[in-house]
Amino acid sequence: MELLSAAMADNIGKGSMIRRMFEAGIALKREHGEEAVCDFSLGNPDLPPPPAVADGLRSLLGGMDKPFALGYMPNGGFDWARNALAVHLSGEQGVPLTGGEVILTCGAAGGLNSLFKAILNPGDQVLGIAPYFVEYGAYVGNHGGVFRAVPSRPETFALDLDALDAAITPETRALILNSPNNPTGQVYSRREITDLCALLERRSARTGRPIFLVADEPYRFLAYDGVEVPALLPLYPYAIVASSFSKNLSMPGERIGYLALSPRMEGREDLMAGLLLANRILGFVNPPVIGQRLMAAALGSQVDAGVYERRRNAMAEVLKEAGYEFLLPKGAFYFFPRAPGGDDVAFADTLRRHLILGVSGSAFGGPGYFRLAFCVEEAVIYRAAPGLRAAVREFA
Numbered sequence: 427m428e429l430l431s432a433a434m435a436d437n438i439g440k441g442s443m444i445r446r447m448f449e450a451g452i453a454l455k456r457e458h459g460e461e462a463v464c465d466f467s468l469g470n471p472d473l474p475p476p477p478a479v480a481d482g483l484r485s486l487l488g489g490m491d492k493p494f495a496l497g498y499m500p501n502g503g504f505d506w507a508r509n510a511l512a513v514h515l516s517g518e519q520g521v522p523l524t525g526g527e528v529i530l531t532c533g534a535a536g537g538l539n540s541l542f543k544a545i546l547n548p549g550d551q552v553l554g555i556a557p558y559f560v561e562y563g564a565y566v567g568n569h570g571g572v573f574r575a576v577p578s579r580p581e582t583f584a585l586d587l588d589a590l591d592a593a594i595t596p597e598t599r600a601l602i603l604n605s606p607n608n609p610t611g612q613v614y615s616r617r618e619i620t621d622l623c624a625l626l627e628r629r630s631a632r633t634g635r636p637i638f639l640v641a642d643e644p645y646r647f648l649a650y651d652g653v654e655v656p657a658l659l660p661l662y663p664y665a666i667v668a669s670s671f672s673k674n675l676s677m678p679g680e681r682i683g684y685l686a687l688s689p690r691m692e693g694r695e696d697l698m699a700g701l702l703l704a705n706r707i708l709g710f711v712n713p714p715v716i717g718q719r720l721m722a723a724a725l726g727s728q729v730d731a732g733v734y735e736r737r738r739n740a741m742a743e744v745l746k747e748a749g750y751e752f753l754l755p756k757g758a759f760y761f762f763p764r765a766p767g768g769d770d771v772a773f774a775d776t777l778r779r780h781l782i783l784g785v786s787g788s789a790f791g792g793p794g795y796f797r798l799a800f801c802v803e804e805a806v807i808y809r810a811a812p813g814l815r816a817a818v819r820e821f822a
């Protein structure tokens with residue numbers, strides 16, 4: 427008996443690589459014990475939230491006897507929360523933003539879904555840069571759009587503007603730029619981004635329909651060695667930031683994120699009206715109350731990025747010593763090394779036999795590579811060293 431729609435059955439099939447690894451990981455931990463398995467599979471930040479989050483939670487408790495303490499609210503979040511976030515983002519992005527240009531969402535994921543619901547006509551295309559965050563295809567497909575991956579430059583994962591230019595068609599509605607990048611750790615330079623904005627302005631003018639530039643940047647806070655993560659809102663009138671407090675405040679389970687529209691965008695009031703409705707009719711109804719209170723209490727603080735930097739350095743040392751080829755991540759908490767032997771699916775299986783969980787690059791549109799998430803304790807990274815050495819030796 428068919429219980430699933432054809433589209434959902436297809437999606438489940440496509441997602442099977444990560445799911446297979448996830449399920450195998452659970453089985454491995456059951457068989458060998460949690461401690462024996464080195465799990466670098468998921469980007470689930472393990473650091474506790476910064477102290478300001480706990481302070482916010484305590485003061486929230488004090489108001490629990492008030493009416494509507496946890497009640498419904500306007501679709502885009504509390505006005506005071508949108509205003510506070512707008513002030514914060516004005517500083518971060520370097521443009522003056524008001525609460526009317528900011529909407530709170532259920533994570534960056536919810537924000538991207540509300541955005542695509544609001545802007546896509548059936549068959550519209552959204553471009554992404556491969557390798558890419560694995561959920562983009564589903565988010566775009568959810569709203570009748572088509573996700574199209576455009577390769578980045580080989581080896582460096584830098585933007586390939588010629589490939590992007592060639593991929594743009596009259597159906598191109600948006601381009602997603604994820605920097606710092608999951609899975610590659612790449613951070614795009616100001617030069618690359620200004621050239622990209624010039625390209626989008628040129629191509630938008632030609633078709634008479636703006637191509638949105640969506641900056642998916644939950645890892646903005648996590649760039650290493652002083653590398654700049656340029657703000658996009660000042661650089662392009664149809665730029666939209668989609669982000670969240672999942673990583674910088676280590677509270678991904680609380681589902682609080684946002685979209686911010688360039689104050690130079692003509693017609694942004696109409697777009698905001700669409701986003702506010704989308705937030706409700708997609709079933710989110712409104713962003714979480716508690717998350718907004720925690721966000722407001724902790725705006726401007728973040729987890730200690732130095733911890734991630736030490737882990738990145740530890741992982742680089744271990745991978746280098748074992749003989750892997752990789753780029754040192756400039757940001758985020760992922761390594762994306764070459765898969766020894768070239769077959770990333772086979773290599774992820776090999777790692778698993780050595781009780782190491784990573785994800786094959788094909789799951790991100792990056793075959794020939796594999797991803798290791800280093801949001802784990804340094805001890806786990808060092809514990810993985812013998813297994814990583816043994817796995818690479820099998821392909822020597």
Ligand SMILES: Cc1ncc(COP(=O)(O)O)c(C=O)c1O
Pocket residue numbers: 469532533534535536559604607608642644669670671672678682683
């Ligand atoms: C690149 C990227 N975009 C969006 C998200 C979604 O994050 P959120 O928890 O804010 O929905 C993630 C989560 O890992 C991500 O890596």
